[in-house]
Amino acid sequence: MTGRLRMAVAAAFATVLTSSSLLPLVHNGNWIAKAVGAVVFVAAVGEGARRVSVPRPLIGTIQLVVLIPYLLLVLVPDASGPLPTPDALRAFGDLLNQGGDDIRGFAPPVPDTDGMAAILVTVVGGVAVLVDVIAVTYGQAAAAGLPLLALYSVPAALADSGLGWGVFLVAALAYLVLLVAEGRERLVRWGRPLSQPGARRGPTGPQRPWVRGSGRIGLATLAVAVLVPAVVPMTANRLADRDSGTGGSDHITTINPVVDLKDELNRPENVDLLTYTTDAPDPDGMYLRIAALDVFDGNAWQPSEQALTDVTRPLPTPRGLTPSVSAGKVTTEIKAVKNYRQGSLPMPYAASEVKVKGNWRYEDEGRLLLGDSGQTTEGLNYSVVSLDIKPTADQLRAAGGIPPEMEKYRGLPPAVRQALSATTMKVAGYGTPFDQAVRIEKWFTESGEFRYDLQVPKGNGRSQLENFLQAKVGYCEQYASAMAVMARILNIPSRVAVGFVPGHPNADGSYTVGSRDAHAWPELYFAGVGWVRFEPTPSRGTSPAYTDESAPVAPTTQPATSAPATASAAPSSRDPRCKLDECESKSPSASAAPAKHDSDGDTTRNVLVGVGAGALVLLLLxxxxxxxxxxxxxxxxxxxxxxxxxxxxxxxxxxxxxxxxxxxxxxxxxxxxxxxxxxxxxxxxxxxxxxxxxxxxxxxxxxxxxxxxxxxxxxxxxxxxxxxxxxxxxxxxxxxxxxxxxxxxxxxxxxxxxxxxxxxxxxxxxxxxxxxxxxx
Known part of the structure; x- marks a missing residue:
């Protein structure tokens, strides 16, 4: 292997290793194979151009031009052929736009969509061209670290809790491989040095101590970079993390309102975060919200990107609320402890007026106040006037049709809908959406089948929900996620709220909220009322008054009605597995046939992927x-x-x-x-x-x-x-x-x-x- 070819291989290898740092940004890594193919393709084209003595300034351009057909073939195969066409380029552009929408609409890790794969593969291919041109064509491996650093810095900045030392080590080793390869080739140009008999020899003669020393120095530097953070105390990314210093003071910090509830609830100590006083007639229902998660991609609930506006007095009327629903006003005075830093202001729903100092912005969809320019809750005293919305069960049963803008709160991946539809229908039965929702809540809290336990694996994705509904053991994250997903299967708009339960009362009439009061619960939307809270978690929180009224028992079969009555039945009494008016057949066997076909296709695809992966492993071995x-x-x-x-x-x-x-x-x-x-x-x-x-x-x-x-x-x-x-x-x-x-x-x-x-x-x-x- 020539020195130049060895450098090309080292550059491609470094790019592939560094691109692995992008994996935490996406739920699945299906795109990485296409990205590796782009890197190999770029390296092969560059080496071929250099062998035929193409002028150096043209090599990078040739690599970029030839990379385009590869991207079209692997990303839009249906629209692309051997040569790029306007239709293929248009489809590729649409795919990149979709990926941009996914980036703006999701927080990492984002769903593994075709648009995201297009962006990631294109970025990796572009970085591969830069690294190859700089390190191989122009022989400047050290400067090639700049595009590699850019490729690593983006996921490092976006990941909520960082990429971890393992990803950093892989990326750093990639750069070290590139530097050692270049240093070795530079020394070879000086000729073969003398060595003592029996000295270790490399491919070009005795191994040079300079190369050996650079490798040792690089590895030692990486070891220090990885081990020092492991022993130096760092601030953790938690809902409420306390780091005791030498002076005995507590340091509490919050980075992301989308928190890991299990870690907080399992803390050995309960850290006080907030104290408040309220004139609410029912303080047990005083839930304080800090986040609203409205996007479920099958792996986790995430908040969608929403527009922020200036805080007005009063705040806009809650969406969907009509004057016929009782809504008294409640005033709550809240004080955050000195070092509690939270970027979202904890408030009861639905806040109508907020008096708070600092830079805060209003997000209408979740009715949240978010800190601007680093603003947090640290040491704040603020007042919230909220609406104590008290709908009756009859009002919720009589809720009208869902407006079109709420359709996004009913979206689910088809695989999730198919996997949980049978259980949902068995539990919810038929009737009004409200009655179905109450049956689901009571199934979790009153059936005696479910048990609250923190010693279960965390997560609220499809596989965790399936395990949860089978084992019937979990904590608030699984209960809230399961009910929100089941509501969407029933075509009821839903989301998951994150915040705190009311806390514990004090002798002076105030309440204290601690880290162990962290909680998650579902919110369902009913026209004429708006978003209402449910409490499916047993032994946590309180059930709203409107769910205490007995709901009709869920029938085991659909009520027998005449054909005209069935045709004129309300949309809520139809099989919720049909999306709106898209059901063409009411025969269970007919509706199950497409699912079976999809399952067979998935099975065949999984078998082919498994065989291909097995063949690749055997080839590597x-x-x-x-x-x-x-x-x-x-x-x-x-x-x-x-x-x-x-x-x-x-x-x-x-x-x-x-x-x-x-x-x-x-x-x-x-x-x-x-x-x-x-x-x-x-x-x-x-x-x-x-x-x-x-x-x-x-x-x-x-x-x-x-x-x-x-x-x-x-x-x-x-x-x-x-x-x-x-x-x-x-x-x-x-x-x-x-x-x-x-x-x-x-x-x-x-x-x-x-x-x-x-x-x-x-x-x-x-x-x-x-x-x-x-x-x-």
Missing amino acids: AMPMLLRQRVRHRRLAALGRDAAEDGVTRDPGDAVLGAWQEILDTARDLGIRVQTSETPRQLTVRLGEALPDDADTARDALPRIALAAEQILYAPEAPQRTIGLAEDVRVVRAALLAAAGRGTRFRATVLPGSTFRRGTRAPEQSDRGGPEPEPA
Whole structure:
């Protein structure tokens, strides 16, 4: 492998390793294979352009131009052919726009959509071009770290809790590989240095201490960068994290309102965060909200991106609330403890007027106040006037149709809808959406089947929900997520709210909210009332008064009605698995057929992916064996040629030394120690002892191979014939294998140790005798 090709491989390898830092930004890593293909493609095009002596300023342009058809073929295969077309470019642009919408609409980790894959693969391909041009075409590996740093910095800045030391280590090692490869090639240009006998040798002679030292310095630097943060106290990304200093003061901080509830509820100490007083007639219903999660992609609930406006007095009327619903006013005075820093102002729903100092912005969809320019709740005293909305059960049952703008709160991935529809229908039955929602809440809280427990795996994605509904053990995160998902299956708009339950009362009439009061609950939307709270978590919080009224028992089958009555039934009494008016058949078997077809397609696709992954793993495992066989075949083929008869200027000594190297590699594969200080004759004696007793032919062949190697090393003229040595090599190798055990032979065949030393020449090759070569 030439030095330039080695640099191209190192640049591609560094880009691939660094691009792995993007994986935490997306739920699934299906896009990474396409990105790796783009990197390999760019490296191959660049190496080909350099081999045909294309001017350096044009190489990067050629790589970019050729990269476009690759991106079209892998990202929009239906619209693209061998050549880019306007339709393919238009489809590619639409895909990038979709990816931009996904970035603006989701918080990391975002769903693995086609648009996101297009953006990520395009970015990685562009970085691959920059790294290849800078590091290989212009030979400036250090400067190539800038695009690699940019590729790493974006996910490091966007990830809520950072990328972790593992991702950093991979990215840093990628850059180190690139620097070492360039340093090695720079030193090679100076010629071959002198070395002491027996010194380690690299592919171009003795290994240079400068290269060895740079690698050690780089690894030591990485070790320090990883280990120091592990022992130095850092601020954790938690709802309420306390770091006790030497002075005994508590430090409480919050980074993201979308918190890990389980960690907070499992804290050994309950850290006080807020105290408040209220004139609410029912303080037990005083839930304080800090986030509203309205997007579910099958893996987690996330807040959508919403517009922020200035805080007005009063705030806009809650969406969907009509004057017919009772809504008294409640005033709450809240005080945050000195070091509690939260970027979202904890408030009861639905706040109508807020008096607070600082820079705050209003988000109408979730009715939240968010800090601007680093504003937090630290030490704040503020007052909130909120509406104590008290709808009746009859008002909720009589809720009208859902307005079109609420359709986004009913979206679910098809796989989630299909997986949980049967359970939802069994529990909710038929009737009004409100009655169905109450049945779901009471199933969680009053059936006696569910148990509240924090010692379960965290998460609220599809797999966690399926496990939760089967095991029926979980905590508020799973209960809230499950009810919100089941409501969407019933076509009821829903979201998950995050905040605090009312806390515990004090003797002076105030309430204190601590870190263990962190909670999550579902909010469902009913026209004419707006967003209303439900409490499906047993033994946590309080159920609203409107859910205490008995709901009709869920029927096991759909009520029998005449055909006209069924046709004129309210939309809420239809099978909620049908989306709005898209149901064409009421036959259960007919509606189940497409799902079966989709399942079969998924199964076939999963089988193909599994077979492909298995084949790739087998190929990777077989690579050492295949490489070893290729090297052995090349050496033996070289021994079968006669340089004098061929009339070519081939040095027969290379073939002879290849024969001796094959004996050495066979010994290494079998675990026989080979010392570089031994002469061929000394090593022959040792290897002869390892041969079987009946291997007389091999005992005669081994000295012949060693003698030929000695003639190459020490005789003034190299021999002109090498025919016959190939058969000697085969005989000796077969005898060495026969003397080894079955397990040793298997290891030597499948995982030959000499393969991992590939690229090194025979230890004697650089010490060959003979006349001095004339200078060029």
